[in-house]
Amino acid sequence: MRKVVSQFGQGPLQQKLTAGDLHFLSDAEVSKGGSDSGPSPHEYLGAALAACTSMTLKMYAGRKEMKLDNAIVTVDIERHDDVETFSREIQLQGNLSAEEKERLLEIAHKCPIHKALSGQIQIKTQLVN
Known part of the structure; x- marks a missing residue:
């Protein structure tokens, strides 16, 4: 895994983030003192769970040749x-059977971020310095 680095950005709370060569921002909502120029840290945490869940389902369905066209994951x-x-x-x-849907729900609990967040x-x- 690439290390994630955060440092001050522009505005009262904005953070400039890097992961290897990738650059992105985090901020707080205006009502919480930020400029709302990027997702909040909690939103990134939710995004990590949502993305990992969807990726895990896509990989599993592909290996099992399930007809999963999309997995839309919403986290709050x-x-x-x-x-x-x-x-x-x-x-x-x-085009999934009831059994395939049930199995995919079980697999969702096995995504690495789910395991990290629910474990110790x-x-x-x-x-x-």
Whole structure:
């Protein structure tokens, strides 16, 4: 995996992000003090789960020669009482049997980001200057 680097961007909260040669932005909504010039960190977290789920379903369906035309994954994150709740909706498009749909739902729980978010997480932080 490429390392992700964040540094100050323009405006009050914007961050310039890089992952290898890829460049993108993160920011906060105007109502939260940002300029709304990019997805928030929480939106990137939701995007990671949505993208990983859809990719995992596409790879599995391809290997099993299922007629999955598209997997549309929507993720919302809410925080209540110090608990993050990820709500994930999966819309499967294609000529799929009920059994195939059920199997794809099981496979969605096996995507690496789902496993990372639902498993034990450690964050190691150190100052380097």
